[in-house]
Amino acid sequence: MKIIDAKVLVSCPGRNFVTLKILTDDGVFGLGDATLNGRELAVASYLTDHVLPCILGRDPFQTEDLWQYLYRGAYWRRGPVTMTAIAAVDMALWDIKGKALGQPLYRLLGGASRPVPAYAGGFALGYAEPAAVAEEAARQVAGGYRAVKLRLGDTLNRDIERSRALRSELGPDVALLADANCRYSVDDVRAMLPVLAEAGAGWLEEPFPPYQDRSWRTAASLARPVLPLAAGENLYTRYEFQRLLDGGAVSVVQPDLSRCGGVTEAVRIAALASAAGLPVCSHGCHTGLNFAASVHYLAAIENAWYFEADGSTDNPLRTAACSPAYSLAADGTVLPLEGPGLGVEVDEDYLRAHPLTQGPAWH
Ligand SMILES: [Mg+2]
Helix, strand or coil: CCEEEEEEEEECCCCCEEEEEEEECCCCEEEEECCCCCCHHHHHHHHHHHHHHHHCCCCCCCHHHHHHHHHHCCCCCCCHHHHHHHHHHHHHHHHHHHHHHCCEHHHHCCCCCCCEEEEECCCCCCCCCHHHHHHHHHHHHHCCCCEEEEECCCCHHHHHHHHHHHHHHHCCCCEEEEECCCCCCHHHHHHHHHHHHHCCEEEEECCCCCCCHHHHHHHHHHHCCCCCEEECCCCCHHHHHHHHHHHCCCCEECCCHHHHCCHHHHHHHHHHHHHCCCCECCCCECCHHHHHHHHHHHHHCCCECCEEECCCCCCCCCCCCEECCCCCCCCCEECCCCCCECCCEECHHHHHCCCCCCCCCCC
16 A cells, blocks of 8 residues: 555634545545644645655555654654644554554554543633633533533632632532643742642643743642642653653643654653553544544553543534544543544535634634
């Protein structure tokens, strides 16, 4: 089997959505998510101008060799644009493998280890009034989630109000997670820890960007008796994750399949985390392709903890543009799709009917 063509589909069905489609000489094609929110066209250009010409004629089953070729073949490595492009190729190649073999991706990665609990990501909750945030969380729990994430990083008073409103609304049985989105100082962490402890938060995610080593060390010394710290969505490749693990501050590892380097690299990162005795959670999945790949990945690795879902019922990147739709099990877990490869189809007519509109970066 050979790769004979590849194209990038840039669209905006409500949000910007970039899809990579790789075609082979025996008619099997693979899909990969190339969406880098806020920098969509940069990835599309990187793929079209620099990557795709290099993979024509290659064997799509050689995911390892092609990953190394695309990563090590370039002098300028890592970073969001490069790694999102490599991840899209890698995801599409795994999709091709699964389709050619008639097997869902999770079975190619080792088979399902256990059901993966899902939580509703904090983006849907946002910085609305505390009562409105609590109301949205209640809707998510009614929809099946047994865990929700609070978006921190507003003023401290508002963060405190939302934290208390959420715990009051959710009761003691729903897990509450907290994400500061890199908007805290060490003093903010110091002030919020008693509040998060009172709310029974399961972790504090990304108080700072991952390269602020001294801040992380201080935060870890403050947080360790109270709650774990989590990070990973801003990291690329196993090398950056190894550095994170060596720092010793983080107890929950959160790779994003479309940032860290795709399925191939995410499996390696899970092994690094396993060797450190740490659980892996996926970072938020806004497109149907990333969503599906992340569930396959977490189902197959032995140290998965939580799957981060967008928590929205009307996200067109996961519903109108992609099928089949996911549903949560009654216990709040999410199962991988059973179709071959990713198990996801993208409606290209729908994407063509929703061309790109470049709005401001939303994240
Ligand atoms: Mg986050």
